[in-house]
Amino acid sequence: xxxxxxxxxxxxxxxxxxxxxxxxxxxxxxxxxxxxxxxxxxxxxxxxxxxxxxxxxxxxxxxxxxxxxxxxxxxxxxxxxxxxxxxxxxxxxxxxxxxxxxxxxxxxxxxxxxxxxxxxxxxxxxxxxxxxxxxxxxxxxxxxxxxxxxxxxxxxxxxxxxxxxxx
Numbered sequence: 001x002x003x004x005x006x007x008x009x010x011x012x013x014x015x016x017x018x019x020x021x022x023x024x025x026x027x028x029x030x031x032x033x034x035x036x037x038x039x040x041x042x043x044x045x046x047x048x049x050x051x052x053x054x055x056x057x058x059x060x061x062x063x064x065x066x067x068x069x070x071x072x073x074x075x076x077x078x079x080x081x082x083x084x085x086x087x088x089x090x091x092x093x094x095x096x097x098x099x100x101x102x103x104x105x106x107x108x109x110x111x112x113x114x115x116x117x118x119x120x121x122x123x124x125x126x127x128x129x130x131x132x133x134x135x136x137x138x139x140x141x142x143x144x145x146x147x148x149x150x151x152x153x154x155x156x157x158x159x160x161x162x163x164x165x166x167x
Contacts, residue, residue, distance in 0.1 A: 005111075005123035008090055011041055021045045043089030043148060052085035052156060054149040055096030061149060077159045085151050086110075094126050096146025103142050105129040 013021075017037050024032035025046065033042055043053065054064065068081040086092050091110040098106055109125040128142040136142065 005109075005125050007121050007123055008040075008044070011038075013037075013041060013045070017041070018045070025049065040090065040093065043093070046150060047087060047089050050153060052087055052151045052153050053089045053092035054083070054085045054151055055092035055094065055146060056149065057096065057098065057100055057144060057146045059147050061147070064149075064151075075159075075162070083156075085156055087153075088122065089148065090122070090124060092148045093146070094124075096148050097143045098128055098146070099142055099144035102131055102134060103128045104131045 017034055020032060020034050020037070021042050024030055024042070030039075030042075033039065046053075064083040066082045069079065069084070071078040073079070088110050091108070094106070094108045106129070107125075107127045110122055112119040112122055114120075128139065130136045130142055134141075
């Protein structure tokens, strides 16, 4: 795997964090999350609850309307009109944190490869191209505050896996 494909930081959650995560989830109240615990860890914990994630720079979304994305992927599924969500919370963060007014194009990936009898850990790639009139000295300039919405899986269709086997 290429070194520019990153993995999530390793983290071990104390039992107190897991208990707080469950309480916050049960109450649907993020204010109950421990302030010292990074929010991405809560999102990763939520993955185990069977929910989906939609990342957006917009706060307060109540209705998710189907849209046709500008997508240059080789597959047809990614070009369909719809509401897109992922079971991978960190991938949703890529969409939530990009500053749309400063980013001309985004290329991203979240993938696993099959190894001897199992799958590798998830690897991530994110590349943001700035608007042509911007001078960028660091990647932080292309990021902003964003929001990850937690959605029930009902009504979503899973994207087919890419088949890279050659016959």
